[in-house]
Amino acid sequence: MLSREDNNRLTQVGPDTPLGRMMRRYWHPIATSAELPKPDCKPMRAKLLGQTFVAFRDTSGKVGVMDELCTHRGASMALGRVEDGGIRCIYHGWKFSVDGTILDMPNNADSTFKDRLKAPAYPVVEVSGLIWTYIGDANKKPPFRRFAYDEVPDSNRILFRVNTSANFFQMWEGGTDSSHVGILHSNLTRPGWLKENHGETALEVNDMVSDAWDDMSPQLDIENTAFGFHYASIRKIGGPQARNNVRLVPLFEPYGRVIQFPDFFTTVYDVPMDDENTATYLIDASFSRKLDLQERLKRSGMTEERFYKDNTFVANWDNSYWQDRDAMEKRKNWSGFKGITQEDAVISTSMGPIYDRTQEHLVAADAAVVRLRKRLMDSINLNEKGEDPIGLHLQDMTNVIGFDVDMPDGKIWREYAHQQGLHKGEK
Ligand code: FES
Ligand SMILES: [Fe+2]
Structure with missing residues (x-):
């Protein structure tokens, strides 16, 4: 039997909970390779530890995992277009590579702006049919197992x-x-x-x-x-x-x-x-x-x-x-x-x-x-x-x-x- 407090401590995984903070120290599977079967297939809306992400496979076959909502004004990137070398938001067309670099910003004439900003993207390892990501503190990333x-x-x-x-x-x-x-x-x-x-x-x-x-x-x-x-x-x-x-x-x-x-x-x-x-x-x-x-x-x-x-x-x-x-x-x-x-x-x-x-x-x-x-x-x-x-x-x-x-x-x-x-x- 557990106290209510301990039960909560062992079950709640959001970013501001003790378990959520602990879990974010590890790498996690976020999808199977079969869920992103081929280059430029439909992106996936993927939930992990109470947060939502977009996972996609770019035209060269590399998998990207980013926060679901677009860095510009929050449209879901899971609705995005997978295009040559990245994913493009369908709202105003910002385009991102798997590491979050902004490749294109068609609604903004200031061409240097995109170089000063990056989308929140997370490290990915794909092995044995599983896609893993790490969403914790970048300075504390543990070795992959x-x-x-x-x-x-x-x-x-x-x-x-x-x-x-x-x-x-x-x-x-x-x-x-x-x-x-x-x-x-x-x-x-x-x-x-x-x-x-x-x-x-x-x-x-x-x-x-x-x-x-x-x-x-x-x-x-x-x-x-x-x-x-x-x-x-x-x-x-x-x-x-x-x-x-x-x-x-x-x-x-x-x-x-x-x-x-x-x-x-x-x-x-x-x-x-x-x-x-x-x-x-x-x-x-x-x-x-x-x-x-x-x-x-x-x-x-x-x-x-x-x-x-x-x-x-x-x-x-x-x-x-x-x-x-x-x-x-x-x-x-x-x-x-x-x-x-x-x-x-x-x-x-x-x-x-x-x-x-x-x-x-x-x-x-x-x-x-x-x-x-x-x-x-x-x-x-x-x-x-x-x-x-x-x-x-x-x-x-x-x-x-x-x-x-x-x-x-x-x-x-x-x-x-x-x-x-x-x-x-x-x-
Ligand atoms: S909300 Fe994505 S480009 Fe504007
Ligand atoms: Fe069982």
């Missing part, structure tokens, strides 16, 4: 974006909370449920099923790390070859996590668009095989138009979230929804746009959620004191991945992590 998914061939990586009308922190808490996976996502993950209700064949339909999910109250072993923290959830697998399954999940500031599956891993960023809307970027990557985006979208429940329109989750109480009560009654569907992403979006939005944590009742299974709050609060407090938030200067994040392995004794997971060259825990 490299992640494990940057290390695989392009054909072994897919990514997609989902916008959800919920505060980023309830999305991130949901992603941190291991104990819901074998329950909310029973349709896809829990063999006990599948066997009982669909017959054995359903077990073959996807690569997310694990015997481990039948243990619904995992033991959590949590450690701080330089980037935030990680936890091992240890589940007991019964039967003739009784053993433990250990799943290591790294959580990194300011909103990232990595989920490991048998032969691929998903890196997730829950990026605040504003206090009540989140852009979640999911990047799947594999060191061993090619991945297929359409198949993934289908499995996530994202191809159903009643639920998703233009990458945005649109189901709500007006239509009872289209929950399939009939399938639930017939025991053919546990949650009444299809797909993990869909189920997570339903739950997060059902909590209201900003979840009020003053009324909750936590149990031992929520230990990772409690640590997540603590680490985010630590980062905010460090930044407010004039220090760097957690992990800001870690440039190489390529060893920040998890694992999902069965071992006879779950307690030896640290040795296993060490052998794999993964990140270390610290007290």
Whole structure:
């Protein structure tokens, strides 16, 4: 349970809030490369941390991110014309390059004026299908980070974006909370449920099923790390070859996590668009095989138009979230929804746009959620004191991945992590 004051501190992202100031110390994804698919395509109105920007790809393919409203008299640049080497406001024709230089000012005869002014433009890095920007103090720009998914061939990586009308922190808490996976996502993950209700064949339909999910109250072993923290959830697998399954999940500031599956891993960023809307970027990557985006979208429940329109989750109480009560009654569907992403979006939005944590009742299974709050609060407090938030200067994040392995004794997971060259825990 949190006080109202702490709840506000962990959820509000505007420029004049403690969290907003801390978040502005990091680089952020603002769009996918697919959202700006080709030179001179339609510019995009992009929200990040409660501010609105225009993102565009110029005729040479370079991406620019600028404040949305024109430096002259405030028309939206998202309505602008993308022209040779820049973007032109349709109101009076001022034209800007990706770095904010004013290239043309047709309504002003004084040709030196444009050389004395610049539009607010922000640094951009485009890599592995994501467009990142930095909107904080230019003198404090941290190094750009490299992640494990940057290390695989392009054909072994897919990514997609989902916008959800919920505060980023309830999305991130949901992603941190291991104990819901074998329950909310029973349709896809829990063999006990599948066997009982669909017959054995359903077990073959996807690569997310694990015997481990039948243990619904995992033991959590949590450690701080330089980037935030990680936890091992240890589940007991019964039967003739009784053993433990250990799943290591790294959580990194300011909103990232990595989920490991048998032969691929998903890196997730829950990026605040504003206090009540989140852009979640999911990047799947594999060191061993090619991945297929359409198949993934289908499995996530994202191809159903009643639920998703233009990458945005649109189901709500007006239509009872289209929950399939009939399938639930017939025991053919546990949650009444299809797909993990869909189920997570339903739950997060059902909590209201900003979840009020003053009324909750936590149990031992929520230990990772409690640590997540603590680490985010630590980062905010460090930044407010004039220090760097957690992990800001870690440039190489390529060893920040998890694992999902069965071992006879779950307690030896640290040795296993060490052998794999993964990140270390610290007290
Ligand atoms: S408002 Fe953009 S050129 Fe005048
Ligand atoms: Fe989930």
